[in-house]
Amino acid sequence: MRVERLKLNDFRNYEALDWKPRPGLNVIVGENAQGKTNAVEAIFFCAFGRSHRTPRDAELIRHGMAGGYVGLMLQSQAGARQIEMKLRAGERKQVFIDRLQAQRSGELMGVLNVVMFSPEDLALVKGAPAERRRFIDMELSQLRPKYYYRLQQYNAALKQRNALLRGAPGQEQGAMRAQLYAWDEQLAAAGADVMRMREEFVDMLSTIARDLHRSISGGREQLALSYAPSVDVARYGGDMRAALEEALYASALEDMRRGFTGVGPHRDDLSVRLGDAPVRVFGSQGQQRTAALSLKLSELALLARETGEPPVLLLDDVLSELDEPRQRALLEAMRGCQCFLTCTSLAGLIRAGMQDIPAYACKGGRLEAYSG
Ligand SMILES: Nc1ncnc2c1ncn2[C@@H]1O[C@H](COP(=O)(O)OP(=O)(O)O)[C@@H](O)[C@H]1O
Ligand SMILES: [Mg+2]
Structure with missing residues (x-):
């Protein structure tokens, strides 16, 4: 899969860009705050329908402008495709795929597959479970667009259940429990699908990650990944739906007291271990970073394998x-x-013997051929 053309209008600090990147490596070099991240953010935006930096689309519009535009042409095994994102201040963004307006951002999943790796990802293993869930959610959405919809349904039901719980004080307990159970069924149905797909994904990822990590660590370390659901699935013979429904039922009183839902896939984690030791707790900083790199590179290999490109x-x-x-x-x-x-400098690439790679200089929202 490759991006053949990227057009930006009033996106971040780009007033107008029309860029035809190369099929292989595109190095973008520049000082801080020149627009390097903004350029990759635009590509990410077309892949996921949202920025990796902000949930607020309005921030993407160039300051002082009423609207912004990102247009991307790509080439994949499905042929030439086009993604366009139209932003208007105070309105919902419009997404066009091959010139047809998409009804939901979810339609973007799988059109342009990207893997992003940034310094924040180095904390993937060390950080909170939410970051690892986000990692799984994003990758799985690209791999299985159905996952994205199921997750959305789960989150919508969860939001309703939580709203019910928050509105609780004073409400008669019995009446409330009856309402909760109505949501539990929906939550368990969607949640179990989410859990199943997460488990399958982590299983596939773990084999690739183990081999990659062994090679990166020079054969010294054994990386093990496993899905860590928030509910005890084994007790229900692997029946995720039953396990989830039962866990929701059992936590109803507690949930009413604290005002939110305490169990379910929104509390899942991805367990990352070296040997038997959780890297998050026992790993050195170097080990945590290497594990994060292995995770990211495995994701790349898995996407390539499963999508065929x-x-x-x-x-x-x-x-x-x-x-x-x-x-x-x-x-x-x-x-x-x-x-x-x-x-910010080509020194690292030159050290790696890549001095002949042509680069683009990024300065103040412009990209130009780099000339030393
Ligand atoms: N909506 C916006 N409109 C105009 N400029 C913006 C907007 N959002 C960010 N910027 C500017 O973009 C620059 C940061 O770009 P970025 O791509 O993050 O830099 P870097 O080259 O360090 O990766 C800053 O100068 C910031 O003020
Ligand atoms: Mg940057």
């Missing part, structure tokens, strides 16, 4: 954060992918 790789400012063996692993994994790599 390599996704587009976005590497934002991440190379200088890695030591040389890890840089090598990353550069190795990039082969065969179209890649957008941002950096």
Whole structure:
């Protein structure tokens, strides 16, 4: 899969850009605050229908402007495709796929597959469970668009259940419980699908991650990933729906007291261990970062395998954060992918023997051929 053309109008600090990136590696070099991340953000935006930096689309419109535009042409095994995002201040964005307006952002899933790797991702393993859930959700949505819809349905039902719980004080307990149970059924149905797909995804990822990590760590470390659902599925013989429904039922009183739903896929985690030890707790910073890199690279390999073509790789400012063996692993994994790599200096790439790669200079919302 590759981006053939990117057009920006009044997007972030780009007034107007019309760029035809190269099929292989695109290095974007520039000082801070020039628009490097903004450029990869625009590509990410077309892939997921949202920015990786903000939930508020209005922030993407160039300051002082009433609207903004991102247009992207791509080439994939499905042929040439086009994604357009039209932003208007105070209105919902409009999404067009191959010139037809999409009714939901979910329709974007799988059209342009990207894997983004930025310095924040290095904390993927160390951070809170929410970050690992986000990682799973994003990747799985690209891989299985159905997942995205199921997750949306789950979240919508969860929101309703929580609203009910929050409105609780004073309400008669019996009446409330009856209403809760009505939501529990929906929640369990959608939630169990979410859980099943997460488990399958983590299983596939774990095999790839184990091999990759062994190679990055020079054969020294054994990385193990597993899905860590928030409910005890084993007790129900693997029946996720029954486990979830039962857990919701059992936590109803507690939920009423605290005013939100305490169990369910929104509390799941991805367990990352070296040998038997959770990396989050026992790993050194270096081990945590290597594990995060392995996760990201596995995701890339898995997407390539499952979709039959390599996704587009976005590497934002991440190379200088890695030591040389890890840089090598990353550069190795990039082969065969179209890649957008941002950096503030070419020193790292030159050290890696890539001095001949043509680069683009990014300055004040412009991209130009780099000339030293
Ligand atoms: N909506 C916007 N309109 C105009 N400029 C913006 C907007 N959002 C961010 N910027 C500007 O973009 C620059 C940051 O761009 P960014 O791509 O994050 O930089 P970097 O090159 O360091 O990755 C800052 O100068 C910021 O003021
Ligand atoms: Mg940046």
